Amino acid sequence: KNEVEQSPQNLTAQEGEFITINCSYSVGISALHWLQQHPGGGIVSLFMLSSGKKKHGRLIATINIQEKHSSLHITASHPRDSAVYICAVKETSGSRLTFGEGTQLTVNP
């Protein structure tokens, strides 16, 4: 069992749909990152959370520390949101990140 698990692995949506990607982890963490990787490969950090909820534009990220679970929501999805979304946790000790396997999102027009 991976320390960080994401679901679903693949997600196809129609433009405009509300999207949720989930991340569960089994270790103690000090922070959780949501990352976006486009087909070209570059990685963009979307959010870093230690508690509660953050919002940036159409993106919302939540985390429940007690349940060891985080969600990334995309409202009014658009084809340009198509990318791989990766959850990564920073364990309580040290500064390295542990990554989930990513969720491939495809938004069709």
Place this chain on the structure above:
Amino acid sequence: GAVVSQHPSRVICKSGTSVKIECRSLDFQATTMFWYRQFPKQSLMLMATSNEGSKATYEQGVEKDKFLINHASLTLSTLTVTSAHPEDSSFYICSAHKPGLDIDTQYFGPGTRLTVL
């Protein structure tokens, strides 16, 4: 936000040659940088942790003599793939650790795609 650059973005080389990849933190000092490798349709795999002024810490299974890491300054870490072979072809990504008052953050470089012929 903080910016991390990598150079080159793409490199094609012949088998047996060495390739150097640079990772720079442009607007902050990074005492720790991380090097990752990513194969197609797989997640990032940590190769090594690069600490300024000291030897890098390599993950299990990563050959330190093949992947030479130098972190000579607080804004620059280099990864040299020595005697590259086709199986070293991959996407190499660095990240820089920015210590903060609240939560430490990591900023990722845009990656370097290495193709070994």
